[in-house]
Amino acid sequence: MADARFFHRAGPFLLSEIAAMIGAEPLSADDEQTSIEDIADLEAAGPGHISVFSDVRYLDALLPTQAGAILISRKLAHHAPATARLIYVADPRRAYAQVGRLFYPPQTLNAGIHDSARVHPSACIGRGTQVDPGAVIGRDVDIGERCHIGANVVIGDGVLIGDDCRIGANCSISHALLGHRVEIETCVTIGSQGFGFVPGPAGLERMLQLGRVIIEESVKIGANCAIDRGATQDTIIGAGSVLDNLVHIAHNVRLGRHCVICAQVGIAGSTVVGDGVMMGGQTGVADHLTIGRGAQIAAKSGVMRDVPAKAVMGGFPAMPIKDWHRQTVGLSRLSKKVE
Numbered sequence: 001m002a003d004a005r006f007f008h009r010a011g012p013f014l015l016s017e018i019a020a021m022i023g024a025e026p027l028s029a030d031d032e033q034t035s036i037e038d039i040a041d042l043e044a045a046g047p048g049h050i051s052v053f054s055d056v057r058y059l060d061a062l063l064p065t066q067a068g069a070i071l072i073s074r075k076l077a078h079h080a081p082a083t084a085r086l087i088y089v090a091d092p093r094r095a096y097a098q099v100g101r102l103f104y105p106p107q108t109l110n111a112g113i114h115d116s117a118r119v120h121p122s123a124c125i126g127r128g129t130q131v132d133p134g135a136v137i138g139r140d141v142d143i144g145e146r147c148h149i150g151a152n153v154v155i156g157d158g159v160l161i162g163d164d165c166r167i168g169a170n171c172s173i174s175h176a177l178l179g180h181r182v183e184i185e186t187c188v189t190i191g192s193q194g195f196g197f198v199p200g201p202a203g204l205e206r207m208l209q210l211g212r213v214i215i216e217e218s219v220k221i222g223a224n225c226a227i228d229r230g231a232t233q234d235t236i237i238g239a240g241s242v243l244d245n246l247v248h249i250a251h252n253v254r255l256g257r258h259c260v261i262c263a264q265v266g267i268a269g270s271t272v273v274g275d276g277v278m279m280g281g282q283t284g285v286a287d288h289l290t291i292g293r294g295a296q297i298a299a300k301s302g303v304m305r306d307v308p309a310k311a312v313m314g315g316f317p318a319m320p321i322k323d324w325h326r327q328t329v330g331l332s333r334l335s336k337k338v339e
């Protein structure tokens with residue numbers, strides 16, 4: 001259960017209210033009046049909780065559950081006990097996420113600028129925005145309405161931030177334009193210099209990094225990510241994309257819309273990633289490549305060549321996933337013969 005010291009629950013709600021919010025199938029009259037106090041997983045749920053069943057791997061938890069209501073699809077309903085109160089939805093996991101936000105809405109902002117924050121006189125702070133202690137906001141910064149700027153955030157000169165953005169504590173943002181509804185966790189660095197050096201008689205000389213970072217609407221960025229500004233062009237993070245913790249996006253990378261980039265991925269400079277690409281954790285992508293729309297890259301892969309649209313790749317170097325599996329099986333058999 002959620003710890004009330006950290007998470008503030010709304011409710012209770014009638015099942016009729018919940019069903020209407022998530023677009024569930026019509027309920028019986030008795031079910032409509034059932035009161036739900038909280039969400040919980042199947043193992044921990046009691047009569048006042050709503051839970052979810054979306055995968056037969058969790059059948060052992062479904063059968064004995066005491067949940068007061070279960071979000072489920074028609075396809076999976078035959079697995080449920082006859083006594084269970086089932087709420088039919090097309091996508092149970094998505095519905096459960098929506099119900100979670102109903103019970104645990106975002107924290108209400110306390111609009112205003114803390115006395116210890118340093119805001120340049122030329123900066124523009126939108127209505128309803130909260131600026132926490134220790135924040136530093138530079139010259140000609142424009143921050144939209146209803147934003148939350150966390151403690152000790154540093155926002156460099158000229159940065160533009162849209163409405164309804166959340167910037168976590170200890171972030172540093174420079175040379176960047178952020179769209180609406182961008183969410184950034186703690187300790188993220190955006191707009192730092194890219195990794196570009198040329199050798200010379202006196203050693204390595206850094207190339208100028210004159211581009212920006214463009215983060216489009218509804219992007220979510222995990223903790224401790226680093227997104228470098230472009231060298232001459234811009235680094236772009238497409239709308240709706242999600243970056244897990246500890247992701248590095250190098251200069252001039254163009255990440256498409258609705259991409260999912262898991263933890264510890266590194267994408268080298270000037271690579272173009274199409275819409276809807278998914279990369280597993282610790283994947284490394286070489287520079288100046290093109291990753292086609294809808295491609296999927298398995299975790300710990302090393303992408304050394306262009307990837308076609310909708311391809312499923314894995315391994316080091318990355319190859320079509322079936323070839324990688326065949327290679328793995330072949331090596332395993334070969335090692336057994338050697339033994």
